[in-house]
Amino acid sequence: MTTELAAELAELKEQGLYKVEVPLSSAQSAHIDVQGRRVVNLCANNYLGLADNPSLIQAAKDTLDRWGFGMASVRFICGTQDLHTELESKITGFLHPVTQGEGGRPPFDPPAPESSQGEGEWDTILYSSCFDANGGLFEVLFGEQDAIISDELNHASIIDGVRLSKARRLRYRNRDMADLEEQLKASQDCRRRVIATDGVFSMDGYLAPLDEICDLADKYDALVMVDDSHAVGFVGTHGAGTPEKFGVQDRVDIITGTLGKALGGASGGYTCARSEVVEMLRQKSRPYLFSNSLAPSIAGATLATIELLEQSDSLREQLNENTRWFREEMTRRGFEIPESDHAIVPVMIGDAVKAAAMADIILAEGIYVRAFSYPVVPKGKARIRTQMSATLTREDLEAAVAAFEKARAEAG
Structure with a gap:
């Protein structure tokens, strides 16, 4: 060999x-x-130039002193610290902010929900990477009766995650809404359908037209999933990513992302969605169930990162x-x-x-x-x-x- x-x-x-x-x-x-x-x-x-930011380095050191070096466990055994649940809540609030009064993040009223999908609160689940978040998403939520409609230029992690699912697979030309609509029409016999797209396509810097995608999703009763790894932290009025930029934060059903780019550049990923979706991922998502918890120092420094971005x-x-x-x-x-x-x-x-x-x-x-x-x-x-x-x-x-x-x- x-x-x-x-x-x-x-x-x-x-x-x-x-x-x-x-x-x-x-x-x-x-x-x-x-x-x-x-x-x-x-x-x-x-x-955002945060990979060597002194305040984040200090936050990581402080976290090491208090919470230790590693978890040596998956989340559901003994790998969940208060730190992890706090970070999950912080990410949820950053991506789906509520109106605030004095101090903290500037007041912001998210648009009223227009999608018919789900009524639960938003929640977040942490992964060791966004690759794992995408790899552990589709097979849990979509089966033989369902369809996944994916942009042709999606990241490899979405492609690999889709391959693990038994759902019907369709592709549409990059950011081509006419072709997307044809795939939606072709899959109307399916139980569930999800449109999967990168928020930003990393080789070109193009943004997915999420407003148009959400309009088609509403028209054909489909879900919308966005990998926003190259946007969260700096795209949008408050840095909440492409859904914020296009005014569709409550119309995008599932957001995956990374802590390894703008949010400090270390490692780690997440999925943010309705609480029922996140709870099902906690129960069945294999990369979550069988991978060690995020290192405490990364969780602590990421909390400091988001707080920094909320303040300025x-x-x-x-x-x-x-x-x-x-x-x-x-x-x-x-x-x-x-x-x-x-x-x-x-x-x-x-x-x-x-x-x-x-x-x-x-x-x-x-x-x-x-x-x-x-x-x-x-x-x-x-x-x-x-x-x-x-x-x-x-x-x-x-x-x-x-x-x-x-x-x-x-x-x-």
Whole structure:
């Protein structure tokens, strides 16, 4: 077997598909040490720059002192601390806020429910990752009588989660509402139907049109599930993600997400839904039942993260400003940038060899980026995906633009 695997690995290298891990010699930050150099980091999911935030590091240390290092148990045996239930409640309140008076988060009245699905309160269940949250969702809720209608560009974790279910599987073209409606019509004989989509598509920075999706879901009596990993914390008026941005917080039935991007960048995931849905997941979701509980230090630091975001919008506003400036400046310099206002800013190159060559030149200029090509993205759509962070300075972004221009000239 080892000989066969060696041949397959060699083939991956020949095809340019072999993934190389480059160890960092520093904390994750806007500036990192790579291969003996200090460079600007333009490719992390560290949207709010919280991965090395001193207050969150201190919160993690304080949690270690009080709650210990690990749980050594799954949740239903002896792996649930008050800390876990507090974080679940905090996430629920962040994604589905109630009107508040003085202090804390600005007052916000969520829209009145328009969906016919479920009357229970909202609740949240923690997982060790969003991959596990998606992997443990569909087989619990949807069986042979049901249908799952999935956007063609959904994250691999949704695809794998859908495969575990015995439900009928349908796909619709990315963000194509006419095609989605055709799949809804084709599945009207099913007991339950759910439309599954990423809130933000990570290779392009496109947002799913959740208002239109919810309108179709209401029309055809379907549920809506959103993986909002690349949005929660910074998209929407208060950072509650794409459902907030599109005004459909109470019309999206199931939200999954991660603690490993904007919310501190460590690990962990969650599913937020009506309480009956969450309770069924606690009873039957295999990644939840058979995986260790989230480490206390992560739970404690994430609580501190959400409290920080509830108290101030400054990081979100700075991220939006960085994103706006970089998108406008790169477009002005003639680079092809897919239209969006998201902090994922792909620079479209087309040719995979040129994209890789440009990424090497840009790194030599002190800007850390990575090129993406087939099969991660379609053939002929190679790109360098950049990601903005609130802790990047204007000087960092100006240096990045200059490095892209030099790379374009040298790579032809």
